[in-house]
Amino acid sequence: MSDPNEQPRIGVFVCHCGHNIAGAVDVVAVADMARELPYVTFSTDEMFMCSDAGQTLIKEKIKEHNLNRVVVASCSPRMHEPTFRRVVEEADVNRYLFDQVNLREHVSWCHTREPEKATEKAKDLVRMSVARAVKLQELPIKTVKVLPTTMVVGGGIAGLRSSLDIAERGFDVVLIEKDSQLGGNVAKWTHLFPSDESGAQVIGPLIDAVRKHKRIKIHLNSKVSDFDGYIGNFGVTIKNLSSEKETKVDIGTVIVTTGFEAFKPDGYYSYTESPNIVTLAELQEMAPAQMLVRLSDGKPVKKIVFIGCVGSREPGKIGHEHCSRHCCSATAKAAADLKDNVDEVLVLYQDIRTYGKGHEEFHRLARQKHVIYSKYPSDAHPNVEVAADGKIRIRWFDVLAGSELEFEPDLVVLASAMIPPPDMDETAKMFSLTRSGDGFFNPEHIKLAPLTTHTAGVMIAGAAQAAKNASEAVIDASGAAAKAVGLMAQGEVEIESTVSHVLPELCSSCHTCLTACPYGAIVMDEEQDPPVAFVQEAKCKGCGTCAAACPSSAIVMYHSTDDQILTMVEAYLCATPESEGGSPT
Amino acid sequence: MTVEQTQTTKANEEWEPRIVAYCCNWCSYAGADLAGTSRIQYPTNARILRVNCTGRLSPEFILAALDMGADGVLVSGCHPGDCHYTSGNLKARARWAMMETAIEQAGVNPKRVRLQWASASEAQIFADGVKKIIEQVRELGPIRSEWK
Numbered sequence: 001m002s003d004p005n006e007q008p009r010i011g012v013f014v015c016h017c018g019h020n021i022a023g024a025v026d027v028v029a030v031a032d033m034a035r036e037l038p039y040v041t042f043s044t045d046e047m048f049m050c051s052d053a054g055q056t057l058i059k060e061k062i063k064e065h066n067l068n069r070v071v072v073a074s075c076s077p078r079m080h081e082p083t084f085r086r087v088v089e090e091a092d093v094n095r096y097l098f099d100q101v102n103l104r105e106h107v108s109w110c111h112t113r114e115p116e117k118a119t120e121k122a123k124d125l126v127r128m129s130v131a132r133a134v135k136l137q138e139l140p141i142k143t144v145k146v147l148p149t150t151m152v153v154g155g156g157i158a159g160l161r162s163s164l165d166i167a168e169r170g171f172d173v174v175l176i177e178k179d180s181q182l183g184g185n186v187a188k189w190t191h192l193f194p195s196d197e198s199g200a201q202v203i204g205p206l207i208d209a210v211r212k213h214k215r216i217k218i219h220l221n222s223k224v225s226d227f228d229g230y231i232g233n234f235g236v237t238i239k240n241l242s243s244e245k246e247t248k249v250d251i252g253t254v255i256v257t258t259g260f261e262a263f264k265p266d267g268y269y270s271y272t273e274s275p276n277i278v279t280l281a282e283l284q285e286m287a288p289a290q291m292l293v294r295l296s297d298g299k300p301v302k303k304i305v306f307i308g309c310v311g312s313r314e315p316g317k318i319g320h321e322h323c324s325r326h327c328c329s330a331t332a333k334a335a336a337d338l339k340d341n342v343d344e345v346l347v348l349y350q351d352i353r354t355y356g357k358g359h360e361e362f363h364r365l366a367r368q369k370h371v372i373y374s375k376y377p378s379d380a381h382p383n384v385e386v387a388a389d390g391k392i393r394i395r396w397f398d399v400l401a402g403s404e405l406e407f408e409p410d411l412v413v414l415a416s417a418m419i420p421p422p423d424m425d426e427t428a429k430m431f432s433l434t435r436s437g438d439g440f441f442n443p444e445h446i447k448l449a450p451l452t453t454h455t456a457g458v459m460i461a462g463a464a465q466a467a468k469n470a471s472e473a474v475i476d477a478s479g480a481a482a483k484a485v486g487l488m489a490q491g492e493v494e495i496e497s498t499v500s501h502v503l504p505e506l507c508s509s510c511h512t513c514l515t516a517c518p519y520g521a522i523v524m525d526e527e528q529d530p531p532v533a534f535v536q537e538a539k540c541k542g543c544g545t546c547a548a549a550c551p552s553s554a555i556v557m558y559h560s561t562d563d564q565i566l567t568m569v570e571a572y573l574c575a576t577p578e579s580e581g582g583s584p585t
Numbered sequence: 586m587t588v589e590q591t592q593t594t595k596a597n598e599e600w601e602p603r604i605v606a607y608c609c610n611w612c613s614y615a616g617a618d619l620a621g622t623s624r625i626q627y628p629t630n631a632r633i634l635r636v637n638c639t640g641r642l643s644p645e646f647i648l649a650a651l652d653m654g655a656d657g658v659l660v661s662g663c664h665p666g667d668c669h670y671t672s673g674n675l676k677a678r679a680r681w682a683m684m685e686t687a688i689e690q691a692g693v694n695p696k697r698v699r700l701q702w703a704s705a706s707e708a709q710i711f712a713d714g715v716k717k718i719i720e721q722v723r724e725l726g727p728i729r730s731e732w733k
Binding site for chain 2: 076078548
């Protein structure tokens with residue numbers, strides 16, 4: 001621990017990033033400028049700061065010049081801030097005494113043809129960062145304990161897989177399902193792909209295993225009615241929907257596997273006008289024999305039409321722009337199965353995307369069985385009419401034949417979209433999750449962290465995250481379980497120190513911050529007289545909204561203090577000859 | 586054109602707007618990163634300051650920047666409903682209406698400030714927003730011309 005009162009001794013390291021930065025920015029001039037700034041003890045430029053050589057250089061110079069703050073001017077901190085924080089920490093400099101300047105994404109790459117102006121901007125940004133570095137404060141590295149229990153919300157295929165994975169690794173699971181039975185959508189489906197089994201056959205053994213496991217406590221007909229706490233230490237109230245009885249449990253991690261709902265396509269293809277027009281999900285829930293008789297009059301079904309992309313892939317229609325991903329393969333499987341017992345099966349499609357392992361084989365099988373595939377234009381969907389006598393007539397333009405076609409099927413199956421369930425918003429609010437354009441939950445990072453969320457300790461898996469098929473949901477489930485187990489096996493987790501703090505002597509007890517905080521992290525400390533606001537640090541995510549809202553300026557947002565921000569603005573706009581490295585005359 | 590006008594015009598030609606751009610870490614800062622990664626070219630006038638959330642920005646930060654001589658201030662955050670902290674951007678938006686009135690009353694043209702939403706994937710929207718505030722400010726001239 002360094003003395004907070006000691007004079008700042010800043011080291012500035014300007015990165016060439018090969019030619020990436022140095023190609024547009026005069027990095028030597030930037031380093032020269034920085035050397036003259038107040039409190040800068042050492043400044044240099046280096047080919048690759050993130051390389052072993054660059055990292056070693058930082059550590060050596062910290063030792064050599066007894067540096068207590070480090071500025072690296074290189075790429076985006078979103079890329080290498082964790083790297084450099086680790087480097088300075090290895091040289092006994094607190095990670096919060098490091099600051100990074102983004103000379104690549106924000107300068108050289110977007111001002112490629114303006115080297116002089118880019119260099120000027122780079123100098124400003126480095127001067128701003130050095131000014132901030134002077135004001136940076138050391139913060140403690142904090143950890144909290146993780147309770148060895150996971151709550152899994154949703155007892156579909158993803159929730160069951162997650163629960164079992166966690167229990168088998170020796171941790172406790174609380175599994176919550178709002179329905180009266182486990183299994184979710186998959187349990188109801190008759191044609192599963194790519195395995196040639198029904199949903200019940202696939203999910204049955206999984207349900208049995210979950211039921212029998214000693215470490216899994218199942219709550220059916222139940223919902224989470226209250227959720228409080230922070231990573232490792234959540235307090236949950238589970239409400240039984242039939243008995244209204246509430247149970248409180250303490251858990252360490254959460255996996256949300258609340259799944260999807262099959263879209264009911266009101267207004268599409270005369271869906272509500274005939275009992276012989278059903279969705280793919282409804283077809284999947286029928287017994288195989290039931291599919292072969294017309295629901296209207298009990299006569300045999302001889303001709304079937306499937307229509308793809310119903311309520312999916314509609315640009316400009318909120319919640320229906322996404323591809324629902326499972327339908328092409330599910331349609332191929334169902335069409336191939338049904339073709340064995342009827343005369344004709346047509347599939348009207350925009351595009352066919354049978355992308356998964358074994359899925360294309362079903363598509364091929366369907367075609368081999370003479371299921372007829374006909375492509376309709378994306379801007380002119382088929383027209384489905386129900387006549388007064390109940391006959392269904394479909395007319396569409398076949399893109400590949402280039403002609404108008406007509407067909408009178410006994411059964412129309414609409415491959416409708418996967419959409420979020422109606423209580424998605426409630427779930428999102430409960431766990432402070434955000435939702436993407438398709439309505440499903442946002443992961444922490446779409447590529448690098450698809451199973452974790454912005455609420456630390458809360459994972460998502462399966463169709464709660466995006467439209468996907470059962471095999472993909474299971475992959476997610478095992479991944480999310482591994483994430484939860486990772487946290488619990490560790491037993492404790494580091495939390496950010498960049499939280500807000502109320503200065504009690506300045507607090508006027510106005511409660512403004514309590515309403516501003518999106519996480520309910522601020523409470524009134526009733527021990528004080530008058531009661532003053534108090535931040536529960538483990539619940540604080542560091543957004544700083546409270547600090548901006550406080551009318552008494554009583555809230556300090558660590559690592560993002562008013563002073564640390566405004567000093568940068570000042571360094572940019574009010575650069576004195578001294579701060580620019582001139583003589584202080 | 587009088588001599589004085591000619592001189593002012595000449596001074597304005599040499600003058601380059603100085604823009605303070607407050608970006609939230611999760612959407613707009615990342616959007617600016619993507620603009621760079623995508624090699625989208627935009628003028629150099631803005632200096633980006635990273636804050637965790639636009640909810641962090643008290644009106645003071647915008648007023649102080651103008652007071653210290655920024656010709657324009659850009660605030661760029663996540664789209665409403667998409668905030669990393671669920672609702673910080675909505676608080677920023679609520680404060681914005683009040684702040685615009687305040688700067689107008691202080692005699693500063695509200696076109697010198699701009700609030701925009703740009704997600705991590707909206708690099709072009711971010712770059713266009715930077716261009717837009719620079720254009721607006723360029724039309725108005727240096728901030729010192731407004732101090733009376």
